[in-house]
Amino acid sequence: MVAKSTLKLNPDSGFAGRQRALVFCVYRRVGQQISQQLEKKNMKVWLVSEEQKLLSQLNEADPDLILIEINAPTVKPIEQIMADVFAWMRGRAREINKVLNSPSKYLWEHSRVILFKSDVEISSTTSLTAEMADTDDVVRQCNLIGDVKYVGVYYPLSFIAKVRALLE
DSSP states (O other): OOOGGGOOOOTTTTTSSOOEEEEEOSSHHHHHHHHHHHHHTTOEEEEEOOGGGHHHHHHHHOOSEEEEETTOOOSSOHHHHHHHHHHHHHHHHHHHHHHHTSOOHHHHHSSEEEEEEOOOOOOTTSOHHHHHHHHHHHHHHHHHHSOEEEEEEOOTTTHHHHHHHHHO
């Protein structure tokens, strides 16, 4: 728990000024492309490629937008990572509400979560149908944990169009 004196509050971050995004993506090329696209939309971006650094970077970034690569090779299952992210979000909202002494719906909805897949090749032992079924199951499980938006496979030319509503 963050002490009251060290808690950084930026209640205007979602409405005015520069928004913040955290991108968790193990595939460096994809993560850098997403970061560049978001920076062109005047966002401050933190790129995290190591699973064990995700929560500490969430604390540093205090993001308005969280993008998670769901097909990243991780130690924990993606559903556990999402549970950790949503636990962080709830804890952050409680901290801010405590400091402001005023519960606010905005604080819970402050961070929006987007799931995407990198365009890595499907292994020869996995069929496209099985890969799609696995993705559907993972997205369904993540939606049970918290409100997420799945935008499909990352493709540079259509990515910003897919997330535009969450950027505004």
